[in-house]
Amino acid sequence: MTEETRIIESTWDLTAYQFKIEADALNLFVKGLKDKKILGRKCRVCGTVYVPGPTYCRKCLVDIDQVVEVSQEGRLDAFTVSLADVRGKPVENPFISCTVKLDGTDSFLMGVLEGWTDWRSVKEGMRVKVVFKDVTQGALADLSHFQLI
Amino acid sequence: MNERVAIVGYKQTKHTVDSPVARERMIYELVKSLYHDMGITKDDIDTFVLASNDFTDGRTISEVFMVPRIGAYMKDETKVEADGLNAALYAYLRILSGLYNTALVIGFSMAGSEFRVPLTQAYTMDPAYERPRGLINFYSTAALQAGAYMKKYRFSDEDLAQLTLKNIRNANNNPFAARKEPDASVDTILGSRPLYLPLRQAHVSTYADGACAVVLSSKKTAKKFTDKPVWIDGVGHVMDTYYVGDRDLLAMNHLTAAAKKAYKMAGIKNPKKEIDLAEIHTNFASEEPVLAEAMGLFKPGSGKDVVKNGESAITGALPVNPSGGPLGANPINATGLIRLAEASAQLRKEAGQNQIKGAKTAVVHAQDGPGAQLNTVFIVRR
Amino acid sequence: MGRNVAIISVGYNGRFISKRPDINIPELIQPAVNNALSKTKLKPEHIDAYVVGNMHTFEGVNQPHLWASDHFNGSGKPVMRIATGGTTGASVYQAAYYHVASGMYDVVMAIGWEKQDEGDSQVGLMGILLPEAFSLFHFGPDTTSDRGIAGLGGGGSTGGAAFQAMSYLTRANAGIEHIDRVAALMRSNAAKNPYAHLQQPGCTEADIAGTPIISYPLRFGHTCPTSCGAIAMILVSEEKAKKFGLTDRVAWVKGLGSGTSDATTGNLIEGQITDPAEQQICKITAKKVYSMAGIKDPRKDIQVAEVYSGFSHQDLMWPERLGLFDEGMAPKMLDKGVYAIDGELPINPSGGVTSTNAIGASAMVRVGEAALQVMGLAEGGHQVQRKIENAVAHGWGGLFQFVTITVLGKTPVKK
Numbered sequence A: 001m002t003e004e005t006r007i008i009e010s011t012w013d014l015t016a017y018q019f020k021i022e023a024d025a026l027n028l029f030v031k032g033l034k035d036k037k038i039l040g041r042k043c044r045v046c047g048t049v050y051v052p053g054p055t056y057c058r059k060c061l062v063d064i065d066q067v068v069e070v071s072q073e074g075r076l077d078a079f080t081v082s083l084a085d086v087r088g089k090p091v092e093n094p095f096i097s098c099t100v101k102l103d104g105t106d107s108f109l110m111g112v113l114e115g116w117t118d119w120r121s122v123k124e125g126m127r128v129k130v131v132f133k134d135v136t137q138g139a140l141a142d143l144s145h146f147q148l149i
Numbered sequence B: 001m002n003e004r005v006a007i008v009g010y011k012q013t014k015h016t017v018d019s020p021v022a023r024e025r026m027i028y029e030l031v032k033s034l035y036h037d038m039g040i041t042k043d044d045i046d047t048f049v050l051a052s053n054d055f056t057d058g059r060t061i062s063e064v065f066m067v068p069r070i071g072a073y074m075k076d077e078t079k080v081e082a083d084g085l086n087a088a089l090y091a092y093l094r095i096l097s098g099l100y101n102t103a104l105v106i107g108f109s110m111a112g113s114e115f116r117v118p119l120t121q122a123y124t125m126d127p128a129y130e131r132p133r134g135l136i137n138f139y140s141t142a143a144l145q146a147g148a149y150m151k152k153y154r155f156s157d158e159d160l161a162q163l164t165l166k167n168i169r170n171a172n173n174n175p176f177a178a179r180k181e182p183d184a185s186v187d188t189i190l191g192s193r194p195l196y197l198p199l200r201q202a203h204v205s206t207y208a209d210g211a212c213a214v215v216l217s218s219k220k221t222a223k224k225f226t227d228k229p230v231w232i233d234g235v236g237h238v239m240d241t242y243y244v245g246d247r248d249l250l251a252m253n254h255l256t257a258a259a260k261k262a263y264k265m266a267g268i269k270n271p272k273k274e275i276d277l278a279e280i281h282t283n284f285a286s287e288e289p290v291l292a293e294a295m296g297l298f299k300p301g302s303g304k305d306v307v308k309n310g311e312s313a314i315t316g317a318l319p320v321n322p323s324g325g326p327l328g329a330n331p332i333n334a335t336g337l338i339r340l341a342e343a344s345a346q347l348r349k350e351a352g353q354n355q356i357k358g359a360k361t362a363v364v365h366a367q368d369g370p371g372a373q374l375n376t377v378f379i380v381r382r
Numbered sequence C: 001m002g003r004n005v006a007i008i009s010v011g012y013n014g015r016f017i018s019k020r021p022d023i024n025i026p027e028l029i030q031p032a033v034n035n036a037l038s039k040t041k042l043k044p045e046h047i048d049a050y051v052v053g054n055m056h057t058f059e060g061v062n063q064p065h066l067w068a069s070d071h072f073n074g075s076g077k078p079v080m081r082i083a084t085g086g087t088t089g090a091s092v093y094q095a096a097y098y099h100v101a102s103g104m105y106d107v108v109m110a111i112g113w114e115k116q117d118e119g120d121s122q123v124g125l126m127g128i129l130l131p132e133a134f135s136l137f138h139f140g141p142d143t144t145s146d147r148g149i150a151g152l153g154g155g156g157s158t159g160g161a162a163f164q165a166m167s168y169l170t171r172a173n174a175g176i177e178h179i180d181r182v183a184a185l186m187r188s189n190a191a192k193n194p195y196a197h198l199q200q201p202g203c204t205e206a207d208i209a210g211t212p213i214i215s216y217p218l219r220f221g222h223t224c225p226t227s228c229g230a231i232a233m234i235l236v237s238e239e240k241a242k243k244f245g246l247t248d249r250v251a252w253v254k255g256l257g258s259g260t261s262d263a264t265t266g267n268l269i270e271g272q273i274t275d276p277a278e279q280q281i282c283k284i285t286a287k288k289v290y291s292m293a294g295i296k297d298p299r300k301d302i303q304v305a306e307v308y309s310g311f312s313h314q315d316l317m318w319p320e321r322l323g324l325f326d327e328g329m330a331p332k333m334l335d336k337g338v339y340a341i342d343g344e345l346p347i348n349p350s351g352g353v354t355s356t357n358a359i360g361a362s363a364m365v366r367v368g369e370a371a372l373q374v375m376g377l378a379e380g381g382h383q384v385q386r387k388i389e390n391a392v393a394h395g396w397g398g399l400f401q402f403v404t405i406t407v408l409g410k411t412p413v414k415k
């Protein structure tokens, strides 16, 4: 670097924006969680079941008005074991994040997987069930985790 | 290869300064109703070209959640990060190549309610010198240009107010415009808040939430979609140099070059005579005479006479921005594409109260950067 | 389809490295432009139009091509800006292709770059999901522990890539050692590419396996660096190629396509229906591109591939999804030596994205490297010695959803 080069501090301030978000899908989802149900939406044209359920189908580009309650059991899809933090320092209690396809749905839900002792024995395709918090309040946190059956 | 490309469908949202719905819902509703109006489905579209900007959208790769909303799921798609007219230009090139026959072009932004436009504009300036100094920005560049034009050509504050009023009135009659000022007058404009004099708040375009979608088709398939195709017969786009101090803000030579390219392609020799209307992307009212003259639509410096004689009014010899232009609504990224849609509406006799009689040929313009650094010009014909 | 288009020159600004505090964005671009020109007899005035792009939120300059236009000779010329996330470079090149194929322009320059020391890539990356994260926070996620957030975001700092890696390994019946092995091959390939960022001559599986696991099955050694660099390519029509006397050492564009699915990871807000390890959109696009290029059996007709892998498991996954190997066979092909520069179907002789990643340039570097392989001009020992008739270049981006594919060849498709 020469004398002619200077470093200028500057930021891109993402908080300068106020975003409007589409709340239909998550609204329905947390409403269901309060009653310990998993709610989604089903496209009448192609039959795709989305959880959380948007009010349109991205395959068909049509509105979706059909609300469905789906099974609370499903299949473990992908998972990953968090063993270190971003700096590479090992974490004390490794945990598993996973994606789950609940029976009868076409979308993947993400969450934390419990019910295992050795993470090396966890395999894709295992059966899991939804576990809610004891007291639900209509929030994403009501879905505590997925439990291996 | 396809030899000719047409606009076969277009639609814009009712632009507002505070959209009641999120952008995802906004473009979904727009595209769905466009397909419905045209009697087509997403499967009739071969390729999708979006126009958006990560800074104005406030997110990185801003199209990730938008592409499924326009029917591009599992389809061919790309994005231009500039005004929507450049996306139309890219779609036009894609169709000309013969690899595609139809394209959906869409531009959108939430410039009315989700962010402060001057802030995102500030990020355009070079970070080492212009940005920290803050002297040169989109507003001050326009003000320098306006001041120079007004001084050189004796274009008064009243003339500028008259020109602004023409656009506000056109916008009042445009159902899609966000700006509605039925009581506007020369006095209200002259009395509006001074920003960078001679520019005042009333001269500034109306940053809005809105979107515009256009369907392009090759000649081969155009008949399938409409019996009123609007042909793209000329295009030109040219970049000017970056530093404002190095540019001739009055002559706007690079815009002249872009327009000349488009005219040549379309076989236009005398634009003033052969063109029936112009839709010009102006971020400030004061840009209208400068840009129109650079495109050869009026004699250099004739702004005063054009205003006085009403030449650029809807009833005039060469109406400019009969839609009200961006003064009526400026949803950044969609603004130039809206000009294309408005011109198409005029040529198809679908412009409602603002309809110009017998319009056959239109020139459409879009700009990017401070003081219109990048200019894009289309010639469209019915 | 349109008229034939050839890539006649590929230029770099120099070796990709992590920091260039001595120069700014325009100064990073300029040497690449000059390098591309210097390999031909062309001068700036011969270029009819420019197509440019980067991920501008990473550097914090909005539409930096406006600022840089004088430095790449763009002022006074048509300039178009394209940006599509990870696929940006390839999207830029594809737009340049259409500029020529349309018949509108004869000589077009495509430029892709990223100067990642200038901004904050983490802010840039976070910016992809920030509005969605804000949405989730409106609906009361568990914020009391890391787990609640990780559960929502998907796999901690590697994002959804770890999910994809695990899915891939399960399907291919392969292990983390295969990811280690392919990562090691890429780093040692990079050592033969004078422009690559992370060059580790003779890098071994054990070297990679010695790096800590972030989120099983992904390790530090499986991730890409953040690089600074720029690439410029010149595309011309067939007529011009002949006129310039440049028909021997060129790469003809035979097929190309760009596809999207939906946001395939992190889409908790409206239901993720697309499987990130399946990569249906890659298969759909590949099929289309091969048919355009007249490729009947990609395994036979394609002799080298440059794929875009932000994480090493993707160096196994993409060749399968591109139809170069049967599904699940990539680990076996790797073990048989097929992947190597002197193998039967070399994958990423350049060292790939896990060795060099200047985001807005990366997907164009794949095309540029494929072009250099076809031209026989890859420097520093990473030129494939077997006869190359066709090469495939691949790009990947968005939220695991965008794909770009190009087939380049020694002879143009007959019209």
Ligand SMILES: [Zn+2]
Residues within 6 Å of the ligand: A043, A044, A045, A046, A047, A048, A057, A058, A059, A060, A061
């Ligand atoms: Zn459906």
